[in-house]
Amino acid sequence: MGRISFKPGNMLYPLPAVLVTSRDASGRDHIFTVAWAGTVCTNPPMLSISVRPGRASYPAIRQTGEFVVNLTTKKMVGDVDYCGVRSGREHDKWTERGLEKMEASKVNCPALAASPVQIECKVREILELGSHHMFVADVVHVSVDEAYMDEKNRFHLEKADPIVYSHGTYFDLGKPLGTFGYSVRKKKRRS
Numbered sequence: 538m539g540r541i542s543f544k545p546g547n548m549l550y551p552l553p554a555v556l557v558t559s560r561d562a563s564g565r566d567h568i569f570t571v572a573w574a575g576t577v578c579t580n581p582p583m584l585s586i587s588v589r590p591g592r593a594s595y596p597a598i599r600q601t602g603e604f605v606v607n608l609t610t611k612k613m614v615g616d617v618d619y620c621g622v623r624s625g626r627e628h629d630k631w632t633e634r635g636l637e638k639m640e641a642s643k644v645n646c647p648a649l650a651a652s653p654v655q656i657e658c659k660v661r662e663i664l665e666l667g668s669h670h671m672f673v674a675d676v677v678h679v680s681v682d683e684a685y686m687d688e689k690n691r692f693h694l695e696k697a698d699p700i701v702y703s704h705g706t707y708f709d710l711g712k713p714l715g716t717f718g719y720s721v722r723k724k725k726r727r728s
């Protein structure tokens with residue numbers, strides 16, 4: 538079988554589909570869906586989100602320099618889609634979807650109570666790349682739902698049923714295939 542060349546485009550999938558929450562200077566709360574999100578540095582902990590300037594959330598994040606990345610789950614998939622196809626300009630997405638807010642700890646933003654992981658961010662740099670502007674941000678606080686902690690105090694995101702987004706479709710994670718380093722790990726001998 539041969540291979541087919543595609544014109545250069547966004548083919549880096551699957552991706553997380555997260556809900557980004559923010560509060561504008563007038564005190565209005567915003568929420569929208571973002572798939573162009575990524576970890577960019579371990580130490581200091583940093584992530585990026587890329588946002589079209591036309592989004593209602595854009596000026597809020599640009600002016601305040603603060604936002605929260607809320608990870609999403611199977612239960613939340615309807616909210617993920619809705620918040621990605623309706624704008625805060627015409628809709629109160631919080632009320633329409635019955636979304637419960639929490640106050641973030643280190644930034645003046647709402648966070649999404651249903652989210653298993655809330656990542657609070659402060660913008661360090663804005664790269665005006667083209668269609669999207671990339672907010673490169675420091676992670677200043679992380680809060681997780683204690684329901685997903687085990688007795689050894691380890692966090693299990695997989696128990697929250699996280700979702701991914703690939704070529705226009707939302708998927709769940711499916712079965713685990715191996716853990717970090719499993720290919721080189723020595724098998725335990727049976728005595």
Ligand SMILES: Cc1cc2nc3c(=O)[nH]c(=O)nc-3n(C[C@H](O)[C@H](O)[C@H](O)COP(=O)(O)O)c2cc1C
Nearest residue numbers: 569570571572573588589592593594621623624625
């Ligand atoms: C799955 C999905 C992923 C999206 N990813 C992004 C993204 O990474 N950046 C962006 O600017 N818009 C993205 N959008 C579109 C915005 O979420 C959408 O335009 C939303 O209505 C903006 O809301 P707002 O105007 O209230 O800020 C995405 C939409 C969906 C459904």
